[in-house]
Amino acid sequence: MNVNIIIPAYNEEKRISQTLLTYCDFFENIKKETGINTNFIVVPNGCTDKTSQIVKEIQAKYNSIKIIDLKQAGKGLAVTTGFHQALQEKSDLIGFVDADMATRPQYFYELIETVRKQNSYDVIFASRYMKESVLIPERPAFKKWGRTLFFNPLIKILLRLNFKDFQCGAKLFRPQVLEKILPNIKMKDWAFDVELLYLAKKNGFVLHEIPTTWYDQQDSKFNAIRSGSKMILSIIKLKLRHSLFRNLFEKKY
Numbered sequence: 001m002n003v004n005i006i007i008p009a010y011n012e013e014k015r016i017s018q019t020l021l022t023y024c025d026f027f028e029n030i031k032k033e034t035g036i037n038t039n040f041i042v043v044p045n046g047c048t049d050k051t052s053q054i055v056k057e058i059q060a061k062y063n064s065i066k067i068i069d070l071k072q073a074g075k076g077l078a079v080t081t082g083f084h085q086a087l088q089e090k091s092d093l094i095g096f097v098d099a100d101m102a103t104r105p106q107y108f109y110e111l112i113e114t115v116r117k118q119n120s121y122d123v124i125f126a127s128r129y130m131k132e133s134v135l136i137p138e139r140p141a142f143k144k145w146g147r148t149l150f151f152n153p154l155i156k157i158l159l160r161l162n163f164k165d166f167q168c169g170a171k172l173f174r175p176q177v178l179e180k181i182l183p184n185i186k187m188k189d190w191a192f193d194v195e196l197l198y199l200a201k202k203n204g205f206v207l208h209e210i211p212t213t214w215y216d217q218q219d220s221k222f223n224a225i226r227s228g229s230k231m232i233l234s235i236i237k238l239k240l241r242h243s244l245f246r247n248l249f250e251k252k253y
Contacts, residue, residue, distance in 0.1 A: 001034075003112060004089060006041045006082030006096040008075050013049040016042075017058060019101045024062045026105035036112065039089075041066045041082040046073020076192035080185055083178050091175050098169030100217045107212050111172040114210055122177050122205035123197065126170035126212035127163070133211040151231060158239040159198045163209050167193045170212065177205050186241045191234035198238065 005023070009016050020040065027038035042065060044052040052069050059065040068081055079096045086094040093115060097103050103126060111124050128135055129147070155161050167190070181199035185192075201207055 001036050001092045001112075001116070002090055003036055003038045003093045003095070004041060004082075004086035004091045005038060005108070006043060006079050006086065006094070007099050008078035008082070008096065009042060009044045009047070009051050009055070009099040010073055010075070010078075011047050011049045011051060012044075012099045013047075013051045013054055015101060016051055016099055017054050019099050020055065020058045020062075020065065022101065023097075023105045023108075024058075024064055026109070028062075028064070030109070039064045039066065041068060041085050043068045043070060043078040043082050045070040045075075045078040074188045076185070076188035079192070080182060083182060087175060087178060087182075093172055094175055094178060095172035096169070100169075102215050102217050103168070103170040103212065104215065107214075108170050108172075110210065110212070111170065114208070115172060115174075118208070120206055121208045122174050123200045123207045124172050125165075125197070125207070125209055126168045126214070127165035127209045128168050128212065128214045129164040130209065130211040134213040136213065136215050139216060151235075154232060154235050155194060158235060159194070161194070161197060161201060163197070163207075165209065166197060168212065168214065169193075171196065173200070174205075177203075180205075184242075187234065187238055189234050190231045191238045194235060195238050198242070202242075 007019065020042070023040060027036065031037060042055050044055060055067055059067060068085060070078060070081060082096065083094060093112060095111065097108055107126065111126060115121050115124050127133055155166060171193070177200050180203050181196065184199055185195060187195045197207060
């Protein structure tokens, strides 16, 4: 089985080395036992630090790493660029994981194993908020309130998606899913993850959410208070861009 994992990286010079070394070593160690051949497509985007240089240094030690260096910043852009590259290769599964090591490789491997055991799943993604999930350390209450009171209900009402966690940075897709939905991806901001799931569901693919162990990163670039209103607006934009009013909306915005 060939698996391609995209790692978007924006100014991650302090963390990218540990992430790549840990992921590469883990999947190399289980390769013979599992028959899984894993490659990593690292996409530095809009970086103004030494992220790209560090990735190239590590690439010299591992032939499983490929680099796509983008001048423009944006997680959505970085991940979709990686998706297009992975689709050109012989991939049985294509996924992405955040560069901050919030998801350890053994927990991303759980996504792969779940798909291998259950062929009916087309999209599988990690969840920080299911009953069995483990958060280290526990997230502040105000982050949970925003998700529970505003974000998730809005997604359920507008997009008819009923999951616990839409934005955990660990998702896995069968190639046919991406081939179908990539031409229609429009969001490049925080709603990008939601749009992936929305389009997959809309096109009849089977989605499955599993609990994970997630390590909260204290220096994460995401700020719930600052970004909360932007996230809500993005979900509304997402709905409009895939509605009957999409042509009018895109001309205006």
